[in-house]
Amino acid sequence: MTRVLIVSNGVPGRPGVLTDALHRMRESGALVTLVSGAPAEKVALPGGGAAVHALRPAKQLPRPDKRAYPAAGKGRKLWLRARHDHRLRGLVRAADVLVALDQHAVHTVWQFARRNRAADAVFGLAPALRAVATRATEPGRYRLRRVLRAGPSPAVAAEALGERVDRLVERVARKGAGRRVLRDPRGRRAWRLLLGAPLLGDERRLRWTERVAGRLGELGLPGEAGLVRAAAARRARPSVATADSLEAAAQAEFAAGRIPVFLREAAAAQLHLADRALARDDLAEATRRFAKVIPLLFNRAVHFDSLTSPSARDPYRYLGDLHASATGQALAAPRGRRVPAAAPPAGRPHRLLFVTHTNVYFLTEIIERYRNRPDVEVRHLELTADPEVTLLGKQTGRLIRHQLSGASDYGDALRQVFAPDLAWADTVFVDWCLGHAAMLATLDPGTARVIVRLHSYEAFTVFPHLLDLSRVDDLVFVSEPLREFATAAVPRLRGPGAPRTPVVTNAARLDRYRRPKPDAARFTLGLVGVGAIAKDPRWAFQVLRELRRHDERYRLVLIGKDLDEGPNPTSAAYFADYAADLADLEGRGLLRRTGQTDDVPGALTEVGVVLSSSVRESFHLGLIEGAASGAVPVVRDWPFFAGQRAGARSIFPAGWVVRDPAEAVRRILAGTATADVWRAAGAAAAEHALATWDWSVTAGQYDELILGERLSPGPGSGAAGPPSAAR
Incomplete structure (x- = not known):
């Protein structure tokens, strides 16, 4: 008896042709079983020409196959449903002829043939009928073939062994990602080493990374989760899956109010995909991928809603992947101009x-x-x-x-x-x-x-x-x-061909800030502008608290628009602490807010010490205005620029700049020791501000910059000097 196994992806088409073929196979003494991807009740075979075996539904697949199923093609999906069917294995081993009824069944029949090398594997009913007829006329030949080709091919045996090893490894990995292991620093360190290992496949690396990082997040260790992702990203080959996984994880970190430690790796993965798209001239994809880089590298939570910035520490390194990428270079490529800039013709304005x-x-x-x-x-x-x-x-x-x-x-x-x-x-x-x-x-x-x-x-x-x-x-x-x-x-x-980079300070009419101050202003600290986290008003609060340990007469006034909660959890966290400080200091009568005002000179008449508490500033006009009013200036050494050659001390006299709140307190106490000392210090600050930054001094620099007019020698020109320019 010849056993025939017919495989169909769904309900067989052309039922009349199939019925006729089954009838002819039965006449040749064949026993036929139809394996279908459709439910058994939907497969109607008139006259009971064959037994029907319906495959298990996809939802019953083992975990690895269920994970692979959605992305697989139709032929691969049919095989995933068939490979773990124990009853079907027996039918395959006993079969003499394996038949793919449609193109989506070919892969499954090929896999069956690898496991039963004695059977004939064919595509279509006509070849199947010929194979059945041949076996009926030469039965002895095929009995010998079944003896000589018993069992699966060596490749199948190797694959089966590999799958067993994989299942064992996966079980070990699942246990290794347990809470007990991940609570131990040694366990976390081992995972970082493993996920950064060169021989670990990227599909497994990505899967394990998400599993371990997710568990670390559940344990309240988001920083460790970020380190795990960074370790894996540095080793993984760039791919769409890796890039999208890192981007999604980074956005989740931002949403939780944290700065991702793998931020550069996430951006680099998107830049790599942008470069690949650019190389094949897919500008739409290159644009889409580069657009994903912007909310990563330039996220406002990183630079504007935090008191530190990775770019401030080392801007060249932080943006190194952007500068090295082909897309970044294409965007920055000079397109030039046909003619150079020219002076305007004479005879008109x-x-x-x-x-x-x-x-x-x-x-x-x-x-x-x-x-x-x-x-x-x-x-x-x-x-x-x-x-x-x-x-x-x-x-x-x-x-x-x-x-x-x-x-x-x-x-x-x-x-x-x-x-x-x-x-x-x-x-x-x-x-x-x-x-x-x-x-x-x-x-x-x-x-x-x-x-x-x-x-x-x-x-x-x-x-x-x-x-x-x-x-x-x-x-x-x-x-x-x-x-x-x-x-x-x-x-x-x-680089060569770069524009000139002159330094010209902001235009400010500082003479209007020179107004008399009452004696009581001596003990009032002022902060002009607190509407951004970069102003870090909480540093000023700390100065006030430490100052009052020496003298309880000191107060603080905030001038300008107030800080708001901001658009993200990072800014909201700072605002919550800021609001708590405000409630405490205002409740004790130590702090007052003027709100937005059009009369900053009037508000500054009550300020005896003006602070710059910012983490970064370009120039800090509010501080300059306070100094021009005769307040004693105290400038925090802006942390964003403190590690540079040029920092706050390159703008202001060294005596104005302090390293920390303790040094600020010492400067304030010294500068306000007596009324005479305070007024003298304020007058010196005002004189310096007016001689250096007043519009009467800097206007000539703008004439030179904009109109090309050279500064004429005369009073004040030496103090201001020409615009500082560099290439």
Whole structure:
């Protein structure tokens, strides 16, 4: 008797043909079993021509196969359902002819043939009928074949052994990821070593990483979970699965109010995929992957809602993967200009274009100065005045795609926005190095000279890395520490063809802050501006508490918009501590808030000591205003820049700068020891501020920067000096 095993992925098609074939097989003495991926009740075989064996449903598969099932193709899915069916194994071993009824059954029949080498394996009913007929005419030949080819192929035996080993390893790994092991530092260290081992397959590495990291999270050890992910990411080959897993884990960390320790690895994985897409000219995918890098490397929780920043510690290393990536280099590639910037023709006013995007606070005095000059004609392009242009400014993905392609509808839209004013202008002054600066630099500016001013905020965003520096003549900084940091974060600024990088301080009319102070102001500390976590008002609270241990007359006033809770758990955590401090200090009458005010000079008349408690600043105009008012300045050595060659001490006199709250207390006590000492110290600070930073002194620097007018010798020019420039 010939045993025939027919395999179908679902309900067999063409039932009449199948019925006829089964009838002919029975006439040849064959015993037929139909194996179907469909439920048995849906398979109707008239006349009982064959037994029907329905495969188990996918939900009953063992864990490894159930995990692989969703991503498998139809042929592979059928085999996953068949391979662990014990009754079917017996049918396969006894079969003489194995038949794939449809193309999705071919893989399963091939696997059966590897386990029963004595059987004939065919595709389709006609070959099956021939195989049955041949066996009926030569039965002895096939009896010998069954003896000689008994059992599975050696490859199947090796695979079975490998699967047993894998199951054993998985059981050991599951036990090793138990709470008892992971609570022990030695167990966690062992897992980091294992997940970083070179011979561990990436599929298993990723699976085990998620298992261990998830368990560590349950144990309240999120930092250890991050270290595990970082160890695995450094060894894993870049892949979509690895990149997406790291990105999802990073976003989960941010959502929980933590900064991922594997942040750079997550960004590097996305950059690798962007580079691969760029190499095959898939600009849409390259753009999508690079867009995922931005909320990782430049996440506001990392740089703006925390008191530290990995970029501040070593900006070049932190952004090293971005600078090394092909996509990053393509975005930063210089496109140049057809002609260099040229001086305006004689006989007409100098045409000066200011380009802004909402924030014009630091431009007020500058715009007013040039509007009042008869030899200058001023235009002001405020991009948020047009809703359509505002929308373009929010489409960073389209900007990236345009930068990669060099031509796009987006670029055409930007040309309509900027081209008329660029053609008109002799000099363009763009305040804030954000998206609007990169948008403008997509156009060749012709003969117009382009100046972009970078404040502290932008140095921690992606936009300086999207700015075509070959179309910028001067990238202006308001302080030396900021320039040093930015040139480390954007190394193109130190390369050939880079724009000039002058330092010109903010424009400020400081003479209006010189007003009499009452004697009671001597014991009032002031903080101007607390609306950002970078201002770190809690450092000022600590100074106040330590100061009052020496003298309980000291109080603190906060001037300006108050800090809010912020958009993420990181900022919310700082705000919660800040609010608790406020409640304590206000409740005891030690702190007062003025709120937003248009009369900062009036508010400063009550301040005897002005603080800069910030972790980072570009210039800290509020501190300068306080010093100009005659308050004794006390400047924290801004931690973001403290490790640089140029820090707060490169802006202010060394005596103003302190390392910690204890040194701040000593300076305050010394500077307010008596009324005469306090007034003398305040007068010296005011004199220095007015001689160094007042608009009457710095205006000439802007004339040189914007109009190319050289400073004429005279009173005050030595104190200010020309703009500090570097290449």
